[in-house]
Amino acid sequence: MLSRRGFLKAAASTGPLIMSAKAFGQKKPSANEIVNVGMIGLGGRCKSMVKPCSKLPQMRVVAVCDCFKPRVDEFMKLQPEGWKWTGYTDFRKMIETEKLDGVMVETTTHARAWITCLAMEMGMDAYIEKPMCLTIEEGRHMVKIARKHKRVTQVGTQQRSITLNNWASDLVKNGALGKVTLVLAPNFIGPNRWEDKPGQEMPAGGDDKWWDIWTNQAVFRPYHSDLHRGWDRWWDYDGGGMCFGITGWGAHSYDQVQRGLGTDETGPVEIVLEEPVRVEKTGKFDDRKPSEDETGQDYYHMVKGLSGSRAKVRMGYANGTQLLLHLDADRGPGLGCIFVGEKGRIEINRDRISAEPKELIERPDNPGHLNVPMSQPHVQDWVECIKTRKTCTADIEYGQRSSTICYLANIVREVGKVGESLKWDPVAEKFTNCNEANALLTRARRKGYELPEVKG
Numbered sequence: 268m269l270s271r272r273g274f275l276k277a278a279a280s281t282g283p284l285i286m287s288a289k290a291f292g293q294k295k296p297s298a299n300e301i302v303n304v305g306m307i308g309l310g311g312r313c314k315s316m317v318k319p320c321s322k323l324p325q326m327r328v329v330a331v332c333d334c335f336k337p338r339v340d341e342f343m344k345l346q347p348e349g350w351k352w353t354g355y356t357d358f359r360k361m362i363e364t365e366k367l368d369g370v371m372v373e374t375t376t377h378a379r380a381w382i383t384c385l386a387m388e389m390g391m392d393a394y395i396e397k398p399m400c401l402t403i404e405e406g407r408h409m410v411k412i413a414r415k416h417k418r419v420t421q422v423g424t425q426q427r428s429i430t431l432n433n434w435a436s437d438l439v440k441n442g443a444l445g446k447v448t449l450v451l452a453p454n455f456i457g458p459n460r461w462e463d464k465p466g467q468e469m470p471a472g473g474d475d476k477w478w479d480i481w482t483n484q485a486v487f488r489p490y491h492s493d494l495h496r497g498w499d500r501w502w503d504y505d506g507g508g509m510c511f512g513i514t515g516w517g518a519h520s521y522d523q524v525q526r527g528l529g530t531d532e533t534g535p536v537e538i539v540l541e542e543p544v545r546v547e548k549t550g551k552f553d554d555r556k557p558s559e560d561e562t563g564q565d566y567y568h569m570v571k572g573l574s575g576s577r578a579k580v581r582m583g584y585a586n587g588t589q590l591l592l593h594l595d596a597d598r599g600p601g602l603g604c605i606f607v608g609e610k611g612r613i614e615i616n617r618d619r620i621s622a623e624p625k626e627l628i629e630r631p632d633n634p635g636h637l638n639v640p641m642s643q644p645h646v647q648d649w650v651e652c653i654k655t656r657k658t659c660t661a662d663i664e665y666g667q668r669s670s671t672i673c674y675l676a677n678i679v680r681e682v683g684k685v686g687e688s689l690k691w692d693p694v695a696e697k698f699t700n701c702n703e704a705n706a707l708l709t710r711a712r713r714k715g716y717e718l719p720e721v722k723g
Contacts, residue, residue, distance in 0.1 A: 295656065296368055302326045302650045304394075305367045307358045307382060308374030309333040309342045312396060316373065319643035321347035326650045330365045332358045334480045337472035358382055362389045368653055369419070372396060375498050376505040376514065378483040380405045384412045384718050392419040392653050394646065397522075398506060398514040399423075399666045401484075403674050403696055404709035406667040411721045413663045421649035421659040422666030424522040426602070426617055428645035430634040432523065433660075435613055435620045439527040443627055444608025447528065448587070451605040452520050453594040455513035456549060456575025457677050458502040467491050484712040506677050511549050511570045511596045514673045519602045522661075522669035523615055524590060527606055531665045534672060534693040535582035535590060539686065540679045544578040550597030560623075562616035563601045570596035580676045592676060617641070671696070678707045 296302055304320075306313055306328055313331075320328055331342050332355040339354040346352055355361040362370070369392035372383045380400050383393050393413070399422045400406035413420050426432045439447060466489025469478065478490050485503045488494065494501065499508030499515065506514035525531055549570050557564040573596065582590040599605060603616035613628065614621045618636050622628040637644070645661065652659045671693075679689055682704050690699040698704045712718070 296654055300654075302368045302653050303329045303366060305330040305332060305358070305361050305365060305370045305391075307332045307361075307370055307372050307386070308378075308396075309338045310373065310375075313371070313373035314342075314345065316371065316642060316646070317345055317347065319640040319646055320371075321350065322640065322643050323647055323650060325654075326646070328352050330355060330361050330367065332356065332361045334477055335472060336477075337470070358386065359389070362386060362391060367391060369393060369649070375481075375483075376508060377401050377485050377498070377503065378481070380409050381483060381716050381718060384409060387412050387416050387418045387420075388719055390416070392649075393663075394421045394649050395423065395663065395666065397423040397518040397666065398508070398670045398673060399663065400670055401504075401506065402707075402709050403667075403671050405718070406670050407696060408718050408721065410663050410667050412719065415721055417656075419649070419652045419656060419659060420663035420666075421645065421652070422661045422663060422669075423642075423645070424519055424661045424666065424669060425642045425645035426519055426523055427526060427661045427665075428648050429618050429637060429641070430644075431618055431620060431636060432603075432615055433526075434632070434634050435615045435628065436523070436527040438627065439606045439608075439613055439615075440529045443610070444606060444613060445610045447606050447608045448589070449607040450524050450528065450588065450590045451594055451599065451607065452524055452590060452592050452603075453511070453517070453596065453599070453601055454577050454579055454592050455511055455515075455517040455520070455676075456507060456509075456573075456577045457513050457544075457680060458505060458507040459500055459576070461488075461494070461501045461503060463488065464491055464493075465489070470495070482713070484710065484716040487713065506673055507575075509575075511573055511601065512575070513676055514670070516602055517673045517676075518669060519617070520600070520604055521672040522665070523603045524672070525665065525669050527604070527615065528584065528588060530584065531668060534584075534668050534691070535675070536585050536691055536693065537583035538675050538679050538689045538691055539581045539583075540682075540684060541579040541581055541686070543685055544576050544680045544683065546574060546576050548572075548574045549577070550595035552597050560614070560621040561599065562603065562614050562619040562621055563599055565619075566601045567597045570601070576680075578680050580679060582672070582675070590672075668693075674708075678704050681707060 330353045370386050371394040373396045469490045498504040508515040580592040600616035605614045689701045
């Protein structure tokens with residue numbers, strides 16, 4: 268294993284190890300060639316991606332990587348029939364050794380930008396799990412790296428590759444509701460702050476070098492299983508990646524907002540915290556029978572009994588549309604949103620839609636539901652775009668904009684100025700009237716885990 272310190276020492280003594288695709292002798296695969304992929308970060312999400320990937324004849328996973336060797340050993344047993352992949356504990360070594368066309372970055376959120384940026388510098392096209400970044404500034408840096416190196420990128424907001432979702436979004440975008448005045452979306456829970464605790468014994472296979480690499484950009488702390496296994500709950504490692512969390516489910520919901528409004532490359536201009544932040548249940552969870560038009564009913568059981576810190580937030584777009592982050596976890600579209608316009612309303616969730624009046628969606632061109640694994644069309648789109656060099660349906664710029672909404676909500680809750688209008692410039696990606704909020708757009712990074720510079 269090449270440790271972080273070993274990597275830095277080698278780079279200083281022999282020149283940079285980060286080389287272009289051309290230096291590795293790579294070329295764009297032809298239409299008939301198989302796209303060779305490496306997977307980085309072998310947790311639960313990565314395991315769930317093996318099946319949809321194995322269904323694609325134009326793609327093959329040839330290498331897998333995780334800084335925790337026991338996970339690599341476990342993953343080696345999951346190879347689909349006809350596949351044979353090699354295991355690594357250093358993603359840079361994997362890229363240098365294997366003839367890859369791209370990588371799927373399924374790591375912890377706090378390590379995702381660093382790994383993705385270095386991989387793109389090394390010539391890799393990238394499938395990036397959502398949320399693609401830990402901060403708004405970090406996400407913008409990722410976009411700049413992708414554009415500089417002309418990388419094909421796909422962020423893991425797979426609803427953009429679900430035909431029914433896109434069909435309904437296009438109805439909204441193309442005027443089926445008339446002017447959209449209001450969008451209703453869930454009031455997701457945010458991350459918790461870690462309180463220092465005595466360190467614990469590391470799991471079998473863990474050591475100081477591994478924990479240093481796992482910690483990545485965050486403040487270095489003694490090993491604790493609640494960090495290692497529950498990282499998505501804590502501010503330093505994610506923006507709220509748990510069930511009904513703002514970067515977990517919210518990254519999907521707010522991305523649905525962006526696509527339906529046609530604001531893929533911009534965002535709101537005003538953010539208002541409407542009430543004090545408090546820890547509460549995510550819904551009423553009263554005894555009732557959901558109506559057949561409730562698109563989120565399949566998810567209600569997943570959040571029963573869940574609580575967390577949250578507060579209602581309102582966001583305004585330049586054209587006057589208001590986005591209300593108000594909905595509870597046991598009502599409405601937990602992974603989507605409701606568009607309200609002059610001619611009615613359309614609710615879009617994951618591969619489910621409803622409308623009032625119903626005639627808005629009862630049309631002969633309604634494509635119906637998926638009949639393949641939900642992530643399969645999304646990965647397929649990325650594979651096809653690697654060959655054609657076209658823009659993916661969830662390009663990194665779109666991912667940046669939907670992630671931004673998640674972090675804007677977290678920031679205004681953290682600042683706590685109830686009722687005050689915080690003005691957001693979606694071009695400069697800065698607040699124009701709140702320096703306290705601007706200070707939360709970025710984080711100090713631990714030495715050795717700085718993002719690569721964008722030159723030229």
